[in-house]
Amino acid sequence: MIKRAPLxxxxxxxxxxxxxxxxxxxxxxxxxxxxxRKVAMAPFRDFPGSPxxxxxxxxxxxxxxxxxxxxxxERRQVDALLKEHGFELSGxxxxxxxxxxxxxxxxxxxxxxxxxxFQTASEQTVMVDVPExxxxxxxxxxxxxxxxxxGEGAFVGGAYGYGGMPMETSIPETEFVPAxxxxxAKLVDVETAELLWTVSTGSDGNDxxxxxxxxxxxxxxxxxxxxxxxxxx
Numbered sequence: 001m002i003k004r005a006p007l008x009x010x011x012x013x014x015x016x017x018x019x020x021x022x023x024x025x026x027x028x029x030x031x032x033x034x035x036x037r038k039v040a041m042a043p044f045r046d047f048p049g050s051p052x053x054x055x056x057x058x059x060x061x062x063x064x065x066x067x068x069x070x071x072x073x074e075r076r077q078v079d080a081l082l083k084e085h086g087f088e089l090s091g092x093x094x095x096x097x098x099x100x101x102x103x104x105x106x107x108x109x110x111x112x113x114x115x116x117x118f119q120t121a122s123e124q125t126v127m128v129d130v131p132e133x134x135x136x137x138x139x140x141x142x143x144x145x146x147x148x149x150x151g152e153g154a155f156v157g158g159a160y161g162y163g164g165m166p167m168e169t170s171i172p173e174t175e176f177v178p179a180x181x182x183x184x185a186k187l188v189d190v191e192t193a194e195l196l197w198t199v200s201t202g203s204d205g206n207d208x209x210x211x212x213x214x215x216x217x218x219x220x221x222x223x224x225x226x227x228x229x230x231x232x233x
Contacts, residue, residue, distance in 0.1 A: 023201040023222040031196045033227065036187070039065065040073040040107045042082070044183060045114035053118040053208075057183050060212040064220040065111065068227060073105050081105065095193035102190025109196060113185035116200075121179040121207055129168045178204040181211040185219065199223050 041062045044054035058075075065072055081087070081104055087097055098110060182202025189196055201219035205211030 021202065023199055023219045025197070025199050025219075025222050025226050027197045027223075027226060027230070028195060030194065031227075031230065033069075033230070036070070036108045036189075036196065038071040038073070038107045039109045039111055039187065040078050040102070040105045041065065041075060041111045042078060042113075044112075044185075047115040047118035050115070050118040053115045054113075056208065057115045057118075057181070057212055058113065060209070061111075061113070061183070061185060061216045061219075064216045067220045067224050073107055078105065093188075093193075098188060098193050099190050107190060109187050109189050111185060111187055113183055115181070115183045117180055117182035117202060118208060119180045121205075122177045125172050125174055129170050131168050178206065179208045179211045180204050181208050181215055183212075183215065197223065197227075 041058055044057045044061075046052065046054040062072065062075060081101065085101075085104075087101055093112065102108075102110060180202065182200070184198060184200040186198040187196040188194070199219045199222065201215045201222075203211050203214035203218060205214055
């Protein structure tokens with residue numbers, strides 16, 4: 001089980017859109033930028049029902065690990081070792097396994113993660129209420145003759161009415177629903193299995209790839225901002 005030291009809750013946001021939600025950043029008080037230089041990226045856990053989503057998320061997120069200044073091990077080397085030794089890095093990870101893999105890769109820490117949402121873009125039909133136009137009031141007059149036992153003559157009368165009452169009607173419209181991707185990533189010390197930092201984020205995009213790019217940028221920009229506030233140790 002990964003050791004969870006007390007974490008400092010820090011919130012950061014990058015304005016990627018009017019409705020963008022901030023990334024949530026948690027950093028261990030024991031984090032040391034001096035001690036954590038070289039890291040390796042493991043595949044993320046897939047979102048249920050979206051096989052391969054973890055690999056896609058890890059591929060995109062990996063490039064953003066350069067922002068804090070980490071040295072990265074080639075993903076192909078990591079994947080080869082995982083396959084060769086049958087390591088399983090999803091769910092509760094064995095600290096001994098983390099330490100063994102870390103020593104094989106020669107890294108100070110491992111980045112693990114999970115995709116928590118993975119929705120592709122779609123279109124949906126919604127019913128929109130539209131007011132109908134009404135005709136203005138109608139005014140008119142009548143002119144006629146009358147006759148009978150009491151004599152003959154003429155009359156002039158008036159009449160008025162309305163063309164209709166205000167009404168609404170519903171019409172179908174198609175609207176675009178953007179893709180949405182969210183994930184959580186964490187950095188684990190290979191010697192102690194201590195959780196050094198974790199970041200949770202999500203974003204929209206025209207497709208899952210662009211959503212992942214936006215989410216990864218937001219997450220790491222927030223993390224770097226918070227790490228820079230810590231005293232160098």
